[in-house]
Amino acid sequence: MGKVRVEVSYLPGVEDPEAITIAKNLHILGFDGIKSVKISKVYEFDVPDMKRSGEVTEVARKLLCNEVIQGYNVKEE
Amino acid sequence: MGKVRVEVSYLPGVEDPEAITIAKNLHILGFDGIKSVKISKVYEFDVPDMKRSGEVTEVARKLLCNEVIQGYNVKEE
Numbered sequence: 001m002g003k004v005r006v007e008v009s010y011l012p013g014v015e016d017p018e019a020i021t022i023a024k025n026l027h028i029l030g031f032d033g034i035k036s037v038k039i040s041k042v043y044e045f046d047v048p049d050m051k052r053s054g055e056v057t058e059v060a061r062k063l064l065c066n067e068v069i070q071g072y073n074v075k076e077e
Numbered sequence: 078m079g080k081v082r083v084e085v086s087y088l089p090g091v092e093d094p095e096a097i098t099i100a101k102n103l104h105i106l107g108f109d110g111i112k113s114v115k116i117s118k119v120y121e122f123d124v125p126d127m128k129r130s131g132e133v134t135e136v137a138r139k140l141l142c143n144e145v146i147q148g149y150n151v152k153e154e
Binding site for chain 1: 078084099103108109110111112113114115116117118119120121122123124125126129130132133135136
């Protein structure tokens with residue numbers, strides 16, 4: 001049993017409204033030590049037969065990631 | 078300038094409906110090499126003065142994580 005981790009995040013230069021809102025509200029709440037925040041989502045897949053781990057890359061590219069605004073990173077563990 | 082990474086994920090035993098739906102649909106689509114998936118969210122904070130990095134842990138605990146069903150992990154980079 002292996003694990004394959006996919007991290008999906010916004011491409012540089014793409015605005016993430018959730019991240020902007022969090023950063024703005026942290027300042028209002030007084031957390032001035034934090035300048036900005038970048039959010040990404042991690043999918044950790046259980047792959048019983050690691051010879052088939054290529055399926056995860058296909059899933060990341062076709063289904064998890066909108067390549068117009070997002071990038072992904074696949075890491076086998 | 079330092080970076081502090083917070084990963085928020087469901088505690089073991091807590092059902093994540095999004096992850097269950099993804100796993101189910103991957104099987105319908107023929108990706109049988111994947112058994113299950115665990116989803117987490119990563120917040121990467123820019124902290125100009127790393128002496129104030131403790132603020133990030135406070136933000137993670139108080140604001141980003143629902144400790145009834147989620148756990149978090151803070152890592153300085």
